[in-house]
Amino acid sequence: MADPRLAPVGATATRLPVAGVLLDIDETLVDLEGAMHQALREVTAPYAALTEAGWVTLCDTFGRQSEDIYDRYVAGEITFAEQRVLRAERSLAAVGAAFPDGAAAAAWLATYETVQPGYVRAFDDVVPLLDALDAAGIAYGAVSNNVHDFQRAKLDQAGLARIGVLVGIDAVGAAKPDPAIFREGLRLLGTSAESTVYIGDNPGHDVVGAAGAGLRGIWLNRTGRELPEDVANTVTEQIASLGEVPALIGLA
Structure with a gap:
């Protein structure tokens, strides 16, 4: 059976080069x-x-x-x-x-x-990813299912104040997997859905939700969990570490 981390996203061939990366916060950026x-x-x-x-x-x-x-x-x-x-x-x-x-x-x-x-601490693979994105000139930010101010304080506590774009559920009155919250992230980044990747640890809310808004969704599966059957046909890319992201988006 093929490694699901190498499986292509639908319509990958028509996507634009990656110009933006949006990430979940809890269990993705922050432990x-x-x-x-x-x-x-x-x-x-x-x-x-x-x-x-x-x-x-x-x-x-x-x-x-x-x-x-x-x-x-x-x-x-x-x-x-x-x-x-x-x-x-x-x-x-x-x-x-x-x-x-x-x-x-x-x-x-x-x-x-x-x-x-x-x-609260950031995972060890977060800063190297942000460094790589900065070096490549790729915009990045966070979209979270909690309110902005609470998550802003959490990112700052974790040493991630450099993440300037942050969308919480209070921004648009909607939570993941609603497309509206992802679209607000795109608006703040200034990138299109077709050129933006979303990465998170919840396959339904993060990956399926992002795909519903037109983004390329990638499941961060740090602990080797089984993919839930109800999203098995929708979640086509997964990684075990954010260290895999640069190669997936053409930076390595």
């Missing part, structure tokens, strides 16, 4: 999962005495097993703070624990919001 896991262990210890296996369960539940709760925030059903508390409550329940009362949940949230940003 949010790592930051969450470190912060969770620090601030949740008073509410649960856990083995290492228990911490793994709690952290996984807070992250990948609570994406439905985060989606409710993106849809405007709950606030950002509320989704964090709901995820924490679910995570504690998964290991047989709970906040004793609402005041404890509020105290946990305040501590988590203070501690977590300090753990």
Whole structure:
């Protein structure tokens, strides 16, 4: 079977040379999962005495097993703070624990919001990619399913202030995979969809969404996950590292 990372994107032959690159932020540019896991262990210890296996369960539940709760925030059903508390409550329940009362949940949230940003780091392959794009004169930016100011602070904390173009869900009142949020990224970059690549870790929101707006979508699969069946025929390019991007867009 052919390596899916080498499979061509539909209509690649008619595409223009790459003039712009847009990227997701969380788990693409920034190791949010790592930051969450470190912060969770620090601030949740008073509410649960856990083995290492228990911490793994709690952290996984807070992250990948609570994406439905985060989606409710993106849809405007709950606030950002509320989704964090709901995820924490679910995570504690998964290991047989709970906040004793609402005041404890509020105290946990305040501590988590203070501690977590300090753990935010960029992945090691980010700066080399940005250096290569700068050297080639290729415009770049970020499009994220969170609000602009929150993600701006995250990028700055991670040492990525050089990423000037940033589109959040508050920019156009839409979230990925809606084409509108990608088109706003294109507008700010000043590039066409046909000459722009979008890279992200969520095959549905990032890759299929980008393709729906006319961009070339590439799935960043850092952990070797299986491609979900519902997007298997749409996601035609994947990479394990941003270090692969220069070759894919003709810079190496």
